[in-house]
């Protein structure tokens with residue numbers, strides 16, 4: 001995304017230095033016009049956006065999410081009970097069950113190397129599950145200063161590899177109502193921790209740029225592992241100090257991570273239903289630690305410019321191969337104004353291609369690298385509706401409305417000669 005004002009600014013500077021005729025009134029006018037255009041694009045003109053209620057009224061049942069439904073063994077008691085209680089979902093789920101499946105041979109983009117790498121990461125994350133619910137607390141609680149401890153946890157998590165970390169009070173709607181995976185399937189979620197620490201880790205751009213092919217699922221799995229390892233380590237640390245803590249990581253969540261991360265001030269939830277961070281947009285994975293250790297919470301600063309950009313952009317909806325992302329405005333769902341994707345259509349596509357797709361994530365203009373150029377554009381997006389409109393056009397111009405997948409890096413194909 002290279003906006004015209006930056007280009008014009010650079011060009012005018014170059015001309016000023018190299019072409020003598022530009023040392024005249026003409027060049028002064030040219031420069032004035034350039035700076036005028038730049039100012040007009042960056043001024044917060046008519047940037048008054050009204051926040052809407054985005055707090056859900058009730059909790060989500062984890063048994064309803066696609067990963068839980070995918071784990072139901074055909075003809076098992078759990079399977080029969082679930083579809084007896086949810087007959088509307090049976091026909092929809094029959095569709096994905098007819099496909100080869102996520103990371104399964106026979107799927108369109110199945111690749112033994114990237115799939116095996118992803119399986120290795122998921123299996124390693126699963127090895128952490130035994131550590132999540134254990135509560136071997138130290139006999140005495142170490143006294144801590146909430147502000148200093150919060151500061152320490154944020155800096156430490158970054159040292160461990162987190163891109164951003166925030167703290168919120170744990171709200172009822174952050175928690176799933178019922179456990180949907182593992183041995184405790186069907187049990188109510190009963191966590192009474194007062195605080196939640198949310199952290200994000202970056203998904204590497206060159207691998208995501210290959211979406212929806214194998215490298216994407218490999219990178220997703222890797223970052224589930226990386227975020228999970230940080231959360232597990234932090235929860236273990238807190239328990240050593242004598243306070244209750246639980247990490248919420250891939251395959252064993254008791255909280256809805258994007259909601260916790262949003263309320264911890266790490267971003268907004270955009271059109272594709274994912275957390276959109278100010279630094280990397282949706283190109284992140286999230287893990288959470290809940291605890292009764294007293295911490296200082298972060299203020300949620302609502303960035304309505306992101307929601308406004310999503311209203312205009314619709315790029316993820318355009319690129320989505322399964323048409324799972326809506327072109328419409330936000331709707332009230334469970335009391336909250338939001339976008340909701342068609343998760344059955346999305347998951348059926350995953351089971352067809354064998355990867356977790358992520359084309360929407362790759363195409364999102366907020367997913368560009370976290371560097372000076374793109375950060376100055378992000379600043380413009382935040383400040384001015386005019387700039388948002390302009391930057392969107394530029395993004396389409398430079399990257400395409402439906403950007404093609406990057407070639408597979410050689411190192412990712414061990415069978416290549």
Ligand code: SF4
Pocket residue numbers: 270271272309310311313314315316317360363364365366
């Ligand atoms: S692609 Fe556009 S509409 Fe979709 S989430 Fe990103 S900014 Fe929002």
Ligand code: SF4
Pocket residue numbers: 272319320321322323324325341345346347349350356357358359360361
């Ligand atoms: S992951 Fe793929 S199928 Fe799912 S919503 Fe995104 S683009 Fe659509």
